Every structure is written in C-alpha cells, then in structure tokens.
Amino acid sequence: MTDLSVPTLQFTDFLVFGACAAIFLCAWLLHRQKTYFLCFGASYAVCATMAVWFVDFGYYGSIWSPFGWSLAGATFWIGLRLFDGRPAVAGPMIGLFLLPTATHLGLTLAGGNAVAINAGSTIAYAVHEAAAAVYVFRTSTRRSPLRHLIAGALLAIALVICLPLLPVSEASVRLSVIAIFIVDHVTSILLTTAILALEAERGYAAVARMARTDALTGALNRQGLAAETGGVTEAGIIVADLDHFKAINDRFGHAAGDAVLRDFAARAAALLPEGGHLARLGGEEFGIVLPGRDHNATTYLAERLRRAVGGSPVSWKGSAVPITVSLGVAMLRAGEALSESLERADKALYDAKTDGRNRVRVA
CATH class of the missing domain: 1.20.1070 (Rhopdopsin 7-helix transmembrane proteins)
Incomplete structure (x- = not known):
C-alpha cells in the first residue's frame, strides 16, 4: 500500500x-x-x-x-x-x-x-x-x-x-x-x-x-482626527491658519503653496509631543489635539509653533517664501464634543487674525 x-x-x-x-x-x-x-x-x-x-x-x-x-x-x-x-x-x-x-x-x-x-x-x-x-x-x-x-x-x-x-x-x-x-x-x-x-x-x-490622511501633507484629515481622538475626554486644542496664504499662491504659484503646506505640516509634526495628533482641517487650516495636556502646555506649544514657522522662510525654486501663522487655543473638556472645542479654538484664531496675525490667542 x-x-x-x-x-x-x-x-x-x-x-x-x-x-x-x-x-x-x-x-x-x-x-x-x-x-x-x-x-x-x-x-x-x-x-x-x-x-x-x-x-x-x-x-x-x-x-x-x-x-x-x-x-x-x-x-x-x-x-x-x-x-x-x-x-x-x-x-x-x-x-x-x-x-x-x-x-x-x-x-x-x-x-x-x-x-x-x-x-x-x-x-x-x-x-x-x-x-x-x-x-x-x-x-x-x-x-x-x-x-x-x-x-x-x-x-x-x-x-x-x-x-x-x-x-x-x-x-x-x-x-x-x-x-x-x-x-x-x-x-x-x-x-x-x-x-x-x-x-x-x-x-x-x-x-x-x-x-x-491628507494626501498632500501626510497629516490626518477630519475623519482621521475624529477616529484617532474618539476616546479622548480632555485635551489641549490648537487651530492654526497660515497668514496671507492666497497671496503666496498668487505670487509664487499653487505649487509653491503646496510646498508651504507640506513644510508647515513637517514643522508642526516635529514639535508634536508623543500622543499628539495633527490634522489638516481644510485649505490652509490645521488642527492639533494634545490629549492630557493642560492650558499652559497647549499655549506654550502654540507659541513654539508660531516661532518655528515664522523664524525661517520656505525655499522654493531659488526663492524664499516668507510665512507666518495665526493660532487659536482652547481646551477639550470632559463631556464636550471635539467639534465644540475646535469651534472655540477657531474663534480664538479669528481674534488672532483680527489683532494683526502672526500671534496666539486663547479662548
């Protein structure tokens, strides 16, 4: 057999x-x-x-x-x-x-x-x-x-x-x-x-x-941010918006604008602490969620980011593209939806814009 x-x-x-x-x-x-x-x-x-x-x-x-x-x-x-x-x-x-x-x-x-x-x-x-x-x-x-x-x-x-x-x-x-x-x-x-x-x-x-994920910058998109922070109950929130971004597109071209967005995302990611989340909310607006960070730590990071962005221009085809950023800070409280805290941070960002841009404002 x-x-x-x-x-x-x-x-x-x-x-x-x-x-x-x-x-x-x-x-x-x-x-x-x-x-x-x-x-x-x-x-x-x-x-x-x-x-x-x-x-x-x-x-x-x-x-x-x-x-x-x-x-x-x-x-x-x-x-x-x-x-x-x-x-x-x-x-x-x-x-x-x-x-x-x-x-x-x-x-x-x-x-x-x-x-x-x-x-x-x-x-x-x-x-x-x-x-x-x-x-x-x-x-x-x-x-x-x-x-x-x-x-x-x-x-x-x-x-x-x-x-x-x-x-x-x-x-x-x-x-x-x-x-x-x-x-x-x-x-x-x-x-x-x-x-x-x-x-x-x-x-x-x-x-x-x-x-x-946002295809251009590699940061999270809104859906990704919601998924990553679904279980977060308390966090520091930063909303950042690049200043005069339309003027950058008009002067240097949209490809240069894309380079600026990528550069900003890279600078922000480099400063992001462990457990933090960076997302592109749309256009030239970005959101940062810092689980477990208090008001002082969140404001300090926002200021560091402002200085890191405004401290050096973005190189683009032999040209130096100057950039600055305005930022709004808020806190995600226990029982509050992320969208609510983002909205309050966005209002603080609006105050930063109306106060002259290139600054941090706290809700």
Missing part, C-alpha cells in the same frame, strides 16, 4: 507546489514591483521540480537533493524578508543557505557512509528551515496570527523531515516519508493562503490610511 502511495503523493506534491508557484508568479506579473511574489513563486517552482526529480524523497543520497531543497527554502526566506521591507539577505543567512549542501559535501569527502550523509544533510536542512521559522516568530507582532501560522508551518517542515532518522522499523520509516508529503501539501496551502491574506490585510490598511 505504501509503495503505491508514495508515487501518488509525489505526483500530488508536484501539483500542489506547481499550483502555489503559478499563483505567486501570476501575482508578480500583475505587480512587478513586488519582488517577493517572484521569490515565493520561484521557491515553489524549485519545489515542484524537486518533487518529480527525486524518487528518494525524504532522503539525501545525491548532493543535488540538499542543494535543491535549501535553494527553495532560501528563496522563500528571501521573499519573506522582502515582504517585510528588509534587505534580501542578512549575514548569518548565507551560512544557513550553504549549510545543507556543505554538510553533504563534507561528509562525503570525509568518507561517511550513506546513512551518515543522509542524517547530516537532513539535520542541516532542518536547521535551515527552523531558522526561517525563528525569523518569522521574532518579527511577528502580538496581533499577527497569520505570521504565527507561517512560522508554525516552517517549523513543521523542519520537524517532519527528521522523522525518517528516528530508530524505528522500515515500515515506520516509509510511513514517515508519507508524512513528509502530507505536511508538504498542508504547509504549502497554509503558507500561500497566509501570505496572500497578509498582502490583502496590508492593502486594506493602506486604503484605511488613505481614507484618514
């Missing part, structure tokens, strides 16, 4: 590996900038080739066997690192990539018998896969069950390939080889599904950020 099962499982292994390779390669063709899809596809393409090439599956009688499987594992690991936005290869990884083939070659040159060569190559490849699992575990966050699933699948591969080394009967060894095929089937499906789910999750997060 097991004699018939192994060739069948070998063929289905090829089909599963090939299907996973096709999925990732198609994803890469649709998004050429996402090189990690190419790496995942290439890894599974190597696995598919290995599945039909080596009839001694579960053993490493030829040096091409550890080389091929470690090449597949290394390419997959590189894909994971690129997916995480990291460099493709870190120093220790090179040694792990070469370890299975080097172990096989070293034991062969040392005159080791087939059993010793197979055991050494198997353990070396298991270490390689386990190291990839450790990488994923270490880079996972508490809220990332998908990444934990990926790490668990890689660790399962590392463990199951060592089963034929156990001191058991010949029949049990054959069953352990079948177990390798089954784990290959399951982990390939899990890994492919989990990676695509992570990609979808990343895309959803990007869309959510876009919906809550």
Whole structure:
C-alpha cells in the first residue's frame, strides 16, 4: 500500500507546489514591483521540480537533493524578508543557505557512509528551515496570527523531515516519508493562503490610511482626527491658519503653496509631543489635539509653533517664501464634543487674525 502511495503523493506534491508557484508568479506579473511574489513563486517552482526529480524523497543520497531543497527554502526566506521591507539577505543567512549542501559535501569527502550523509544533510536542512521559522516568530507582532501560522508551518517542515532518522522499523520509516508529503501539501496551502491574506490585510490598511490622511501633507484629515481622538475626554486644542496664504499662491504659484503646506505640516509634526495628533482641517487650516495636556502646555506649544514657522522662510525654486501663522487655543473638556472645542479654538484664531496675525490667542 505504501509503495503505491508514495508515487501518488509525489505526483500530488508536484501539483500542489506547481499550483502555489503559478499563483505567486501570476501575482508578480500583475505587480512587478513586488519582488517577493517572484521569490515565493520561484521557491515553489524549485519545489515542484524537486518533487518529480527525486524518487528518494525524504532522503539525501545525491548532493543535488540538499542543494535543491535549501535553494527553495532560501528563496522563500528571501521573499519573506522582502515582504517585510528588509534587505534580501542578512549575514548569518548565507551560512544557513550553504549549510545543507556543505554538510553533504563534507561528509562525503570525509568518507561517511550513506546513512551518515543522509542524517547530516537532513539535520542541516532542518536547521535551515527552523531558522526561517525563528525569523518569522521574532518579527511577528502580538496581533499577527497569520505570521504565527507561517512560522508554525516552517517549523513543521523542519520537524517532519527528521522523522525518517528516528530508530524505528522500515515500515515506520516509509510511513514517515508519507508524512513528509502530507505536511508538504498542508504547509504549502497554509503558507500561500497566509501570505496572500497578509498582502490583502496590508492593502486594506493602506486604503484605511488613505481614507484618514491628507494626501498632500501626510497629516490626518477630519475623519482621521475624529477616529484617532474618539476616546479622548480632555485635551489641549490648537487651530492654526497660515497668514496671507492666497497671496503666496498668487505670487509664487499653487505649487509653491503646496510646498508651504507640506513644510508647515513637517514643522508642526516635529514639535508634536508623543500622543499628539495633527490634522489638516481644510485649505490652509490645521488642527492639533494634545490629549492630557493642560492650558499652559497647549499655549506654550502654540507659541513654539508660531516661532518655528515664522523664524525661517520656505525655499522654493531659488526663492524664499516668507510665512507666518495665526493660532487659536482652547481646551477639550470632559463631556464636550471635539467639534465644540475646535469651534472655540477657531474663534480664538479669528481674534488672532483680527489683532494683526502672526500671534496666539486663547479662548
């Protein structure tokens, strides 16, 4: 029965590996900038080739066997690192990539018998896969069950390939080889599904950020500010408006006006304390929410921002664009809606404008 099962499982292994390779390669063709899809596809393409090439599956009688499987594992690991936005290869990884083939070659040159060569190559490849699992575990966050699933699948591969080394009967060894095929089937499906789910999750997060972020300045928009401060009950509120902004557009052009808005957002963000929120409320008007800050701290920050903005012009195509800002300060009180405190800060801003601009006024 097991004699018939192994060739069948070998063929289905090829089909599963090939299907996973096709999925990732198609994803890469649709998004050429996402090189990690190419790496995942290439890894599974190597696995598919290995599945039909080596009839001694579960053993490493030829040096091409550890080389091929470690090449597949290394390419997959590189894909994971690129997916995480990291460099493709870190120093220790090179040694792990070469370890299975080097172990096989070293034991062969040392005159080791087939059993010793197979055991050494198997353990070396298991270490390689386990190291990839450790990488994923270490880079996972508490809220990332998908990444934990990926790490668990890689660790399962590392463990199951060592089963034929156990001191058991010949029949049990054959069953352990079948177990390798089954784990290959399951982990390939899990890994492919989990990676695509992570990609979808990343895309959803990007869309959510876009919906809550001002595209020009990178600050929050009104919707984003409301979402970020939904649980805030007491905070300092600042509303800032760039002075004579229309004149800047008229004199230097709208592109220069956009540069001024980006520069102001950058200066404000640089002064923002931990936990503070910056939002573009519309046009040249910005809002700042400082949870837990009192009246004095909020007014002090507003004055610092006024000085930081008016202290140096914005460079634009060889010209110096002078800018100043008027600011209104209010406090968000317990039980008060954010819109109410923003409205009071906006009235204080109006007082700053009517009093001559480039100043701070407190509601």
